[in-house]
Amino acid sequence: MNSCNLFLVRDAFTDKSVIGKLYLNGEFIAHTLELPWKNNQKGISCIPKGVYDCRIRLAEQSASRDYTHLIVDNVPERSYILFHRGNSAKDSRGCILTGMMRGDDVIYQSKNAHNLLIKTIIDNKMENKIELVIKNR
Numbered sequence: 277m278n279s280c281n282l283f284l285v286r287d288a289f290t291d292k293s294v295i296g297k298l299y300l301n302g303e304f305i306a307h308t309l310e311l312p313w314k315n316n317q318k319g320i321s322c323i324p325k326g327v328y329d330c331r332i333r334l335a336e337q338s339a340s341r342d343y344t345h346l347i348v349d350n351v352p353e354r355s356y357i358l359f360h361r362g363n364s365a366k367d368s369r370g371c372i373l374t375g376m377m378r379g380d381d382v383i384y385q386s387k388n389a390h391n392l393l394i395k396t397i398i399d400n401k402m403e404n405k406i407e408l409v410i411k412n413r
Contacts, residue, residue, distance in 0.1 A: 280402035
């Protein structure tokens with residue numbers, strides 16, 4: 277069984293967003309954008325740094341996303357935290373967005389980055405064990 281280690285390093289913090297870099301098994305794969313830290317409050321804060329299990333969720337299993345995405349499990353006092361498409365904080369209610377490029381409080385080419393992340397996990401048969409580590413720089 278192949279495992280997937282996702283490592284998210286948050287490195288840019290503003291009052292509008294947190295931007296970081298996402299690595300898959302040690303290789304950079306995408307930039308990330310999350311909401312700013314507001315004490316893990318549902319819908320308005322990024323999740324706490326830490327270690328989480330993730331799993332693939334297919335479009336037909338979701339009421340809100342019509343494409344395959346990742347769901348982050350075991351987030352304290354939170355549920356349905358996803359890795360999904362989006363470009364700015366308004367696209368996230370606490371979820372992690374992925375992009376190919378980054379700017380101030382924005383990421384770009386989110387669909388491409390998200391598709392690359394999911395395809396890499398599935399093509400390399402790593403979907404059975406996905407661990408996410410989040411750290412702040």
